[in-house]
Amino acid sequence: MRAVIQQVVHPLHQARIIQRSVRAYWWYRMQRLFRDVPKHAAQIQRGYRCRAARKRVVFQRRTNAAERIQRQARHKLAKIGMWKMVTLRHYSAILIQRRLRQRWLQHSARYYWKMLKKRLGEVMRVLAEKLLVDGRIAECSRVFSMAEFYREALMSGKRDLLRLKVLRTYRVYSERVRKAFLLISTEGVNDPSKAFKLTYATFSKVLKDAKIMPLLPTAASAGIIFQKCNSVDFEQTPSSSAKKRGMKAPEPEEEDRTLELDEFVEALLRLAAECYPDEGDAADRLRAIIEDNFLPYLPRLELRTADEEPDEEEAALVDALISGHAPKLKKLFKHYAGEGAGPGEDADSVSCDEFLQMAKECRLASLGLSYTKCLDTFIDSNEEEVNEFIKGDLTEELADAMQMDYDEFLVAMRSLVIRLPVPARAKKTRVYTDFFTSMFRECPHYHLNLSEIE
Numbered sequence: 001m002r003a004v005i006q007q008v009v010h011p012l013h014q015a016r017i018i019q020r021s022v023r024a025y026w027w028y029r030m031q032r033l034f035r036d037v038p039k040h041a042a043q044i045q046r047g048y049r050c051r052a053a054r055k056r057v058v059f060q061r062r063t064n065a066a067e068r069i070q071r072q073a074r075h076k077l078a079k080i081g082m083w084k085m086v087t088l089r090h091y092s093a094i095l096i097q098r099r100l101r102q103r104w105l106q107h108s109a110r111y112y113w114k115m116l117k118k119r120l121g122e123v124m125r126v127l128a129e130k131l132l133v134d135g136r137i138a139e140c141s142r143v144f145s146m147a148e149f150y151r152e153a154l155m156s157g158k159r160d161l162l163r164l165k166v167l168r169t170y171r172v173y174s175e176r177v178r179k180a181f182l183l184i185s186t187e188g189v190n191d192p193s194k195a196f197k198l199t200y201a202t203f204s205k206v207l208k209d210a211k212i213m214p215l216l217p218t219a220a221s222a223g224i225i226f227q228k229c230n231s232v233d234f235e236q237t238p239s240s241s242a243k244k245r246g247m248k249a250p251e252p253e254e255e256d257r258t259l260e261l262d263e264f265v266e267a268l269l270r271l272a273a274e275c276y277p278d279e280g281d282a283a284d285r286l287r288a289i290i291e292d293n294f295l296p297y298l299p300r301l302e303l304r305t306a307d308e309e310p311d312e313e314e315a316a317l318v319d320a321l322i323s324g325h326a327p328k329l330k331k332l333f334k335h336y337a338g339e340g341a342g343p344g345e346d347a348d349s350v351s352c353d354e355f356l357q358m359a360k361e362c363r364l365a366s367l368g369l370s371y372t373k374c375l376d377t378f379i380d381s382n383e384e385e386v387n388e389f390i391k392g393d394l395t396e397e398l399a400d401a402m403q404m405d406y407d408e409f410l411v412a413m414r415s416l417v418i419r420l421p422v423p424a425r426a427k428k429t430r431v432y433t434d435f436f437t438s439m440f441r442e443c444p445h446y447h448l449n450l451s452e453i454e
Contacts, residue, residue, distance in 0.1 A: 124160030136392025192356035197258035215275035349403035
């Protein structure tokens with residue numbers, strides 16, 4: 001029975017045990033659940049709070065980064081703005097200073113121009129005098145003082161300005177004009193006193209060769225111009241009102257019927273006014289006549305002085321003859337060099353007049369040596385003085401400045417012998433020997449005894 005009861009009760013007991021175990025388990029689970037819920041809630045809350053905090057941190061970081069970027073941008077913009085402001089100030093200061101300087105220069109220019117207009121004539125005269133000296137065109141003093149060339153300018157200030165313009169125009173061509181005058185004034189000379197001067201015959205020949213004569217209005221214009229340039233300056237003659245105030249006319253100068261360099265420049269201006277009346281002012285007309293007529297004529301004048309160089313045999317022959325006649329030439333040189341020397345002065349140089357006088361008295365023209373060739377020879381031996389004359393540095397008369405010492409005299413005699421015309425069938429030895437023999441024989445100063453000196 002017990003066994004049966006045990007068999008029946010035991011399963012029930014086991015079922016109860018299982019039920020109690022299940023209830024205990026569920027109770028444990030419920031207790032644990034109720035115990036862990038706050039814990040889990042706290043964990044969830046903590047996780048939420050951490051997540052929110054992290055979000056806040058990230059947001060703050062992003063905010064800080066944005067603020068930093070904004071600050072950098074504002075700082076960069078501030079720097080750019082500051083640079084722009086500084087640059088603007090700098091350029092504004094430059095522009096203001098430039099404008100103020102322009103205003104000052106304009107005001108100064110207006111002020112000085114007003115002062116210059118009041119004293120324009122005096123300023124132009126000072127500039128012209130400075131140009132006459134520093135520009136080495138002293139030969140323009142004559143035309144500068146003559147008012148008739150500048151009457152086309154109505155106002156006195158413009159007249160002085162035209163005077164200055166004429167001087168500046170002549171200065172450009174001054175060396176070539178002096179060279180042309182030197183070559184012209186030594187052509188066809190038959191009198192020592194007329195060397196380096198233009199006679200009317202030479203003046204007319206130059207006008208024809210330079211093709212100026214056809215441009216003149218009448219055939220008598222050349223003679224009238226030559227007479228005006230050679231006579232007293234009419235502009236210096238006082239007017240009738242000036243005569244009433246007591247002014248007297250200057251004493252008339254002696255007319256030598258020749259043109260010197262300053263008178264030749266005056267003739268150029270007068271010829272330019274006649275040949276080119278529609279060219280412009282006086283300076284433009286002077287430029288026209290020099291460029292169109294005289295400069296093309298200059299190479300033809302230079303051909304006259306171009307001589308062929310002798311060969312070695314001819315040069316040796318001439319040197320031997322000069323060496324053989326050295327005592328006679330020395331005595332001849334001493335005589336003509338002493339003519340221009342005063343009492344007690346050494347005769348160590350021969351002037352141009354003395355050299356031409358020797359050529360005249362020794363009758364070199366009969367041997368084929370004209371005055372022109374003698375003058376060219378004398379000029380060639382005074383190259384330094386001639387260059388100073390052409391450049392305008394010579395302060396005295398060219399004829400007085402050129403002097404020839406004994407060595408240059410021998411060189412000149414050598415050049416004269418080489419320039420002798422030799423007939424077709426004649427021997428140069430005979431011609432050159434006869435030259436020295438004839439020159440010593442024709443010398444009128446018999447006290448020199450040139451024919452007897454050996």
